[in-house]
Amino acid sequence: MKKKSIAIDMDGVLADIELQLIEHYNKATGKSLSKESIEGLSEEDAFTDRTLVREVLNADNFFRTLPVMPDAIESVRQLQENFEVFIVSAATEFPVSLAEKIAWLGEFFPFIKWENIILCGSKRIINTDYMIDDHCKNLDYCMGKPIMFTAFHNVNQTHHIRANNWKEVVAVLNQTVS
Known part of the structure; x- marks a missing residue:
């Protein structure tokens, strides 16, 4: 299957x-x-x-030194048991971020294969069953089921399923496979 x-x-x-x-x-x-x-x-x-x-x-090392969200590493690893996971970032807007994001993922998410990393411009072309993002501009065009990850700029948006943290993301997605 x-x-x-x-x-x-x-x-x-x-x-x-x-x-x-x-x-x-x-x-x-x-x-x-x-x-x-x-x-x-x-x-x-x-x-x-x-x-x-x-x-x-656009400054050197900005994206390379970002902290990891709480529970993200363990949650993504857990999700890989039941889902094919792709990391998708609209990175081309900030070209300096491309190499930094690859290096960051290599450090914190080394279990994500290179072929499952997509650095793009628009996410409208992404065709997955689910998309987890903090921006409606990406989720509104999602071909699958959008899940909004809470951020300061989206707390007043209510038209997508919301997850406030990684534990909630796992709970929402585990409901879909049980």
Whole structure:
């Protein structure tokens, strides 16, 4: 029997980009943003200096040094027992991130085969049974079943199944195979 497939986003789902972006933004601007203070805001409203954000996201080692989301490693390993797992990142917007993301995955998710890593532009072409992402712009075009991973910018979105953390992702997906 063929396993069902899952596309898993990197930034904001596997990697805690919020924490690192907040730290870099605060250091550069002198502001004191926190995860709590930006909850419910769009990315544009939370980080108003968009030129600075692009500079930060294009800086060497930004993506390579992102912290791993709690329980992500163990959860993805567990999901591989019942699903074919693909890591899918819209990385081409920030070309410097391509090699960094591959190296990051090699360090933290070495059990993901190279052929199951997709670095792309638009995710509209991804055709998996499930997609786990923090952005509606990706989930709204999902060909399978979308699962929204909670992030500061999507807490007010209610039109997708939501998972607040990796334990909830595993619970949602395990319901589909039992």
